[in-house]
Amino acid sequence: MILTNARLIDPASGRDAPGALWIEGDRIADVAFGAQPAPPEGATVIDCGGHALAPGIVDVGVSVGEPGARHRESFRSAGRAAAAGGVTTMVVQPDTDPCADDPAIVQFIARRAAEASPVRALPMAALTKGRRGLEMAELGLLRDAGAVAFTDAGNTVADARVMRRCLTYARTLGAPVIHHPQEPRLSDGACATEGEYAGRLGLPGAPAMAERIALERDLALAELTGARLHVDAITTQGALTALRRARDAGLAVTAGTSIHHLSLNEIDVGAYRTFFRLDPPLRAEEDRAAVAQALAEGLIDLIASQHLPWDEESKRVPYEAAAVGAVGLETMLPAALTLYHAGVMGLPALFERLSLAPSRLLGLEGGRLTRGAPADLALFDPDAPFVLDRFALRSKSKNTPFDRRRMTGRVLRTWVGGATVYDRAAEG
């Protein structure tokens, strides 16, 4: 199969140029930048119409409701949403019920994903039993069962001794520890970032500093243990300062941020709109801008959707009582493209954060348009405008903060392992 007349985006080489790409089986067989040789007789030719062709997005930290909450999201619905969003690998959170702190659950997740999801889905396992932060989970057995990383998802391990042991123990297992740095005692009961806005709304807030405090401890523990630590989401200026210092000191710590914290700020919450209730809570505009800048500079390594589906009932309640999180698989690319349209980042750099860096983090082959790489690809029109209708999302849950927003950038077609998993033209 040959994809011709494409605008090839290769984050590995930083190239953004016209060209063609050959797929054989489930792999990329060849890539030609510039001059496009005539396709051989009998080959399937797909004309990309000059649109952008990039390695598929690898999304670290997707919550799927299997097992435990299939009414919110199944592997089938999440996988379809991912395919429509140009996401070719979902790295799945262990925040299931029962929690993925047991090898059998990790195997179940991997099996269900393989059966039902049109895109790849890789399980992560809990770092501590029950994600309670008290006892280390069976990390070795979980790794053997197929876990690609260890994380307590949205829970912070409060106990420094437990965290230290986990980091030390995980060091030799070949999978990173991913942590959510929000000082739990300062964040207790909070549903907003402390400040003028939360104060006027009368919402209990946690200081932005809660992120830096937790991060500083984690950075110190990473230094102490020499472990490979990834921070799931940095969302504040204060935490960036700490991260920069650690990086400058040569610490092997990587960090992500969430597409929502990159796109929205606390004012977007408006009159208690619960689809904007996230963890960490949305931040001040200065924080959002600093995070975008840090992403462009490469201080922040990757973007994640932090896809977290909730049914309508969980969000149709007062703000303080509302479930925390938003769906993001289908909206991550158009939301991220605002950085490209604003001139903050080129497309290769953007896909470095969306595809190559997360692949590197987990030791995956994706994120490259090179011979032999898996044919996980997203074809998209970066300039196509549309207004998001949340009820048109493929996810079972429709809790997106982008409802009725004008967005720019549409996925046209997605391939996983050389097979088409989404085709906008065919779906109509």
Added chain:
Amino acid sequence: MFAHRSLLGVEPLSQADILTILDLSEDYVALNRRRDKKQAVLRGLTQINLFFEPSTRTQASFELAGKRLGADVMNMSVASSSVKKGETLIDTAVTLNAMHPDLLVVRHAMSGAVALLAEKVNCAVINAGDGAHEHPTQALLDALTIRRRKGRLQRLTVAICGDIAHSRVARSNIMLLDKMENRIRLIAPPTLLPPAVDRWRVEVFDDMAKGLEGADVVMMLRLQTERMAGGFVPSVREFHHRYGLDREKLAHAKPDAIVMHPGPMNRGVEIDAQVADDLERSVITEQVEMGVAVRMAVLDLLARQIPGEGA
């Protein structure tokens, strides 16, 4: 012309709206002092007082206000466990809405909950307190009390003291007094001040003597006992020593300064019995009287917006 369909907060009110409510309240103060207090302006209308948070005083005040104006008044207290609190809210709203109430008075422990409920019903909604957000009728009754005692509601120095961070009464009062162009001072230990309070148009003090200097009005707030457990202040004893209003501290305010409290009072905590019961200075019982009148005025004004038959 008062054109609001609901009263969810002080925030959307203009100066003119506030004065309209206060002027009408004066009529009801006079009416409430007569032997025959019954009016018919709400005749035929149904008022439901829906309280998700226990309240005796506010609920009684709204009940009396509705009854004096001729409405059929029903009280509903929704006992709610902290977990289920939110879940029943919309169902309750939809259920009540089906009974065709005309006026819904709602109190809820969470900020924004009353506005959420208001979206789901098609009658007038009055916010009787939502979380730490707003309590508009309290601010209005305080304003009426101040205007009657001071002869004006402008260019006064008002000191608000105590647990401001968690107080909806403080938020609504600050907004109202600011709209009416008064000088507002907040006096509290730093742990009980709202974050980023420097961005509000107020002066902040942590010392009672300095904060009360030259004040025309001293507004005390209730210190919730759970704030003690939360470690916001070290002890009742210390709070009373530093922030409890007694004669000595009150002496720093203007000689004719009035003392207010939204009730219920913790005597010996935020206010001394001597001050609370001083008829020269304390207007606390008058606030209760004004409360009924203000609520009658609000019910009356909102009822005027309800379309009549054939409309």
